[in-house]
Amino acid sequence: MSGGESKLLPRHVGIIMDGNGRWAKQRGLPRTEGHKAGVAVFERICEYAADLGVPALTFYAFSTENWVRSAEEVAGIMELFRCQLQKAHRRAAENEAKRWRIRYIGDLEPGGPVPADIIDLLRDMERKAMDKDRTVVNIAVNYGGRQEILRAARRLAVLAQSNAIAPAELCEQDLEDGLYTAGQPPLDLIIRPSGEQRLSNFMLWQSAYAELWFSDVLWPDFTEQHFDAALAAFVRRGRRFGATGEDEKG
Numbered sequence: 001m002s003g004g005e006s007k008l009l010p011r012h013v014g015i016i017m018d019g020n021g022r023w024a025k026q027r028g029l030p031r032t033e034g035h036k037a038g039v040a041v042f043e044r045i046c047e048y049a050a051d052l053g054v055p056a057l058t059f060y061a062f063s064t065e066n067w068v069r070s071a072e073e074v075a076g077i078m079e080l081f082r083c084q085l086q087k088a089h090r091r092a093a094e095n096e097a098k099r100w101r102i103r104y105i106g107d108l109e110p111g112g113p114v115p116a117d118i119i120d121l122l123r124d125m126e127r128k129a130m131d132k133d134r135t136v137v138n139i140a141v142n143y144g145g146r147q148e149i150l151r152a153a154r155r156l157a158v159l160a161q162s163n164a165i166a167p168a169e170l171c172e173q174d175l176e177d178g179l180y181t182a183g184q185p186p187l188d189l190i191i192r193p194s195g196e197q198r199l200s201n202f203m204l205w206q207s208a209y210a211e212l213w214f215s216d217v218l219w220p221d222f223t224e225q226h227f228d229a230a231l232a233a234f235v236r237r238g239r240r241f242g243a244t245g246e247d248e249k250g
């Protein structure tokens with residue numbers, strides 16, 4: 001698929017990077033090698049999607065539930081984040097030339113389970129890439145969809161308690177303003193490779209009308225052609241947003 005077709009493009013694509021462990025196992029490698037291969041694919045797909053002009057992407061990198069994995073695997077994934085961030089710091093000029101900028105979403109409060117040095121690095125990288133014109137790439141780390149909604153609800157409760165907002169007047173936008181993705185378009189398309197067909201607590205609010213695309217390919221084997229196939233399926237589907245087929249919104 002080439003650029004210049006932006007009216008057919010989803011405004012926001014969510015990607016559940018799954019299958020790294022199985023990919024590594026098939027090759028007799030440690031699971032961390034699968035995640036390493038997954039990072040390389042992540043970079044390729046960011047570049048490809050940004051070239052096409054997709055406005056926003058969100059990659060599910062580490063969920064609030066992933067902490068129950070072996071200490072070795074968790075440490076390996078954290079080390080991958082650290083390496084990626086350190087590499088990005090060293091290559092500031094290269095980042096400037098990229099057509100995408102990275103944001104991190106999830107519970108990244110100091111004092112939480114994500115190592116403090118990683119939080120410092122990623123917040124610093126975000127500050128250096130505030131250019132709003134580029135494709136936004138959200139990386140979800142220590143992220144859970146229910147937790148995100150709960151956090152947004154708490155914010156509203158605090159506002160209501162201080163009489164800044166009347167409960168009866170609350171609207172969807174008020175809740176959305178408290179999500180990590182506030183100000184970004186809702187998900188139009190979710191891609192999940194590796195044969196699993198579920199959301200796994202990924203962006204539950206933002207996916208209300210998302211088209212879902214599943215494939216058996218394992219994430220480290222995912223290519224630009226798979227991304228194209230997902231985009232083509234998205235274009236073929238009639239999106240009705242609850243209306244009848246004769247009254248389509250998009």
Ligand code: FPP
Nearest residue numbers: 017018019020021022035038039042061084
């Ligand atoms: C799911 O595959 C993958 C993860 C839980 C981790 C994904 C993390 C990365 C690719 C690192 C991301 C880093 C950056 C910088 C984007 P799985 O391990 O559940 O695979 P399996 O289902 O085959 O076991």
